[in-house]
Amino acid sequence: MAVRNLVGLDVGSKFVKALQLTENNGRFSITEFACQEIPPQLSPMDAVLEMFSRKRFKTRRVATSVSGRFVFVRYINMPLMSEDELVNAAKYELGKYIPVEVDEVLHDSQKLEDLPHSEGQEAEMRVLLVAAKRTFIDEHVAMVEQAGLQPVIVDVDSFALGNAYELTSMVAPDAVRPGKLVALADIGATKTNINIVSDTTSCFTREFYKGGDDVTDAISKKLGIEPAEAENLKRAPQGEEQRILDCISGTLEDICHDINISVDYFENQYDKKVDEIFLTGGAANTLGLDEALEKTVQKKVWKWKPTQHVEVRMDAESTELMNTNASSAAIALGLASRLRRD
Numbered sequence: 001m002a003v004r005n006l007v008g009l010d011v012g013s014k015f016v017k018a019l020q021l022t023e024n025n026g027r028f029s030i031t032e033f034a035c036q037e038i039p040p041q042l043s044p045m046d047a048v049l050e051m052f053s054r055k056r057f058k059t060r061r062v063a064t065s066v067s068g069r070f071v072f073v074r075y076i077n078m079p080l081m082s083e084d085e086l087v088n089a090a091k092y093e094l095g096k097y098i099p100v101e102v103d104e105v106l107h108d109s110q111k112l113e114d115l116p117h118s119e120g121q122e123a124e125m126r127v128l129l130v131a132a133k134r135t136f137i138d139e140h141v142a143m144v145e146q147a148g149l150q151p152v153i154v155d156v157d158s159f160a161l162g163n164a165y166e167l168t169s170m171v172a173p174d175a176v177r178p179g180k181l182v183a184l185a186d187i188g189a190t191k192t193n194i195n196i197v198s199d200t201t202s203c204f205t206r207e208f209y210k211g212g213d214d215v216t217d218a219i220s221k222k223l224g225i226e227p228a229e230a231e232n233l234k235r236a237p238q239g240e241e242q243r244i245l246d247c248i249s250g251t252l253e254d255i256c257h258d259i260n261i262s263v264d265y266f267e268n269q270y271d272k273k274v275d276e277i278f279l280t281g282g283a284a285n286t287l288g289l290d291e292a293l294e295k296t297v298q299k300k301v302w303k304w305k306p307t308q309h310v311e312v313r314m315d316a317e318s319t320e321l322m323n324t325n326a327s328s329a330a331i332a333l334g335l336a337s338r339l340r341r342d
């Protein structure tokens, strides 16, 4: 079997990350990793260009993702039908569930599961509808192409997170929770993505606009220091832990509260219990966040580093870079894992 490569490219609001996954005779390994801050004077495209010029990626083929207000994800029940029938029916259904014209979006649908039904009742299935504004996707694709890359897959951040979980279940079954409901939460710089999964199925997603930048802002304002200094202090408190915790407790509460609202909503709506929370994203490392979240949601919270479970075959420098940025590499890993179905 030929050796195949795919790069997962996660263009965040503060950092771009790229992770190359290689398949060789059915074995998956991480063969390159890069991470680059997007400084205010640079565009995301410049950061991507710089990142690719510094590392030796074997392919320009990338799987990338979008998120935000122009991306619509809906979980609905529909009568049981074939995949071909679903393609047409989903387009019609979509019109009822999104706030923009169906012609303005690119969309996809996927059957998730058959729903239990009693005799005499119409058989139904659970369906995932995903749509994104065409102009928004076009802009993203153009940016990736301008950086000299070939975007072969455009996914959604939360689903990439789910794919990282699925890859982990394949390469390290002990590192996941078979049959349980796990809320994956990626806390980035400006937003938090949640995907509640059961094995390979996404049951619910939500995004809200709070993240690590709000934590930095709180420190900067409360201590009257520049954001750059606050950022450094946040990452390396060096004996100032309590002072920082005092500054950020309100912000942590806000983030935990929003995660709790999503979990609560899901549990009430579907009468199911989420078992554990897996935290990723750069801001998952925020001082005291995991403990605060555990108190708020009353569930076990883990800082999740899915790259730790995948074989690594790259130089020491890239390996160290990936290990120090393990929390924020989750989405890039999930994107690259689309190699399995590519």
Ligand SMILES: Nc1ncnc2c1ncn2[C@@H]1O[C@H](COP(=O)(O)OP(=O)(O)OP(=O)(O)O)[C@@H](O)[C@H]1O
Residues within 6 Å of the ligand: 011, 012, 013, 014, 015, 016, 187, 188, 189, 190, 191, 192, 211, 212, 213, 216, 231, 234, 235, 281, 282, 283, 284, 285, 286, 287, 327, 328
């Ligand atoms: N050790 C650390 N402690 C606290 N926060 C950290 C640490 N390392 C990184 N962060 C925060 O993580 C955030 C960046 O994470 P990440 O790379 O996941 O964001 P992003 O993908 O660029 O943003 P978004 O997903 O919101 O678009 C920043 O807010 C940064 O301050």
Ligand SMILES: [Mg+2]
Residues within 6 Å of the ligand: 010, 011, 012, 013, 188, 189, 281, 331
């Ligand atoms: Mg991100």
